[in-house]
Amino acid sequence: xxxxxxxxxxxxxxxxxxxxxxxxxxxxxxxxxxxxxxxxxxxxxxxxxxxxxxxxxxxxxxxxxxxxxxx
Amino acid sequence: xxxxxxxxxxxxxxxxxxxxxxxxxxxxxxxxxxxxxxxxxxxxxxxxxxxxxxxxxxxxxxxxxxxxxxxxxxxxxxxxxxxxxxxxxxxxxxxxxxxxxxxxxxxxxxxxxxxxxxxxxxxxxxxxxxxxxxxxxxxxxxxxxxx
Numbered sequence: 001x002x003x004x005x006x007x008x009x010x011x012x013x014x015x016x017x018x019x020x021x022x023x024x025x026x027x028x029x030x031x032x033x034x035x036x037x038x039x040x041x042x043x044x045x046x047x048x049x050x051x052x053x054x055x056x057x058x059x060x061x062x063x064x065x066x067x068x069x070x071x
Numbered sequence: 072x073x074x075x076x077x078x079x080x081x082x083x084x085x086x087x088x089x090x091x092x093x094x095x096x097x098x099x100x101x102x103x104x105x106x107x108x109x110x111x112x113x114x115x116x117x118x119x120x121x122x123x124x125x126x127x128x129x130x131x132x133x134x135x136x137x138x139x140x141x142x143x144x145x146x147x148x149x150x151x152x153x154x155x156x157x158x159x160x161x162x163x164x165x166x167x168x169x170x171x172x173x174x175x176x177x178x179x180x181x182x183x184x185x186x187x188x189x190x191x192x193x194x195x196x197x198x199x200x201x202x203x204x205x206x207x208x209x210x211x212x213x214x215x216x217x218x
Binding site: 025028029 | 158163217218
């Protein structure tokens with residue numbers, strides 16, 4: 001799953017360690033999410049959403065355009 | 072001046088906030104595990120014959136009872152603290168590593184046992200299987216956690 005975490009973090013001027021502190025996870029976890037090696041759990045995704053004050057779907061992109069339109 | 076790694080990860084020195092309760096529990100569990108490992112290792116070095124871990128040679132009763140309690144009880148306590156402290160990413164690494172370690176035991180153990188019954192192999196060595204399982208577990212955990 002693609003995400004904008006690295007860009008968002010850079011916009012805030014935070015290091016991976018600083019973001020990890022804010023999320024109460026390890027720096028390795030932040031690095032793994034940024035590099036696409038690990039998709040966070042839903043609670044962690046919500047935490048990211050709160051830290052960056054934006055919806056989850058603006059941080060993460062699962063590659064599906066117009067999700068929910070195929071009902 | 073930032074190092075190459077710092078430039079790539081955005082890592083730089085900054086005043087760290089105090090350890091969160093989760094991180095405190097995490098380091099407590101690792102510290103406890105290190106102390107238990109150190110005690111067992113030191114005792115093993117001091118006890119006659121115990122230094123050869125992959126061996127069925129005799130050890131003293133005190134060493135056998137002491138290290139059994141330290142391993143079973145100490146490890147259980149460490150694991151309880153550890154699992155309450157790890158984040159999602161580490162939990163995933165731990166679970167996959169545990170599965171890999173389990174496979175590294177269940178694939179070779181019956182093969183070795185049945186080959187021995189046909190006198191095609193020496194008797195199965197539980198400690199060698201344990202060490203193989205732990206080695207695979209450790210390798211997968213480190214790869215998933217730090218790659």
